[in-house]
Amino acid sequence: MQAELARAQRRAQRAEAEAALARQLRAELQLAPRERWEGGSAERRRRKAGGPAPFSQRAPPEPPAEAHGRASRTRKVAATAATTKRWTANTARAAAIRWIQAAMANYGLTMEELAPAPPPVVCYRNAAGQKWNGQGEMSDWLQRAVNAGQSKDFFRIG
Secondary structure (H helix, E strand, O other), rough: HHHHHHHHHHHHHHHHHHHHHHHHHHHHHHHHOOOOOOHHHHHHHHHHHHHOHHHHHOOOOOOOOOOOOOHHHHHHHHHHHHHHHHHHHHHHHHEEEEEHHHHHHHHOOOOHHOOOOOOOOOOOOOOOOEEOOOOOOHHHHHHHHHHHOOHHHHHHHH
């Protein structure tokens, strides 16, 4: 019992450490300086008119030829951001899977028990195509037919 408790605590600590690392990486990427070449008057007019689009929604601009090393830094920042995004998504997904598996083990559930119930099979049908599955109250059309003297088995399918 204590061994299981210790394992659960280690798993919780590991998940918290992964989440903390993901938060730290996200914070570093948001606080990282966004080095962009600020071009001529068209760039200034665009910024005064309404500002640039959010950084995450546009590709980094091409730096001028004389900007040594900025292109490689921009590519590195973009690659790091993409890697961090993938890593964070995978970590969150893995944590959710572990949580679901733990809950299933705790309650003794199986995948078959969690699957949605199959749709009820239609047991009765009339000539107009109206159907009743035999569960709950008898449908109006079948009730009227039975009250008129018709057998319920007459409408049974199969």
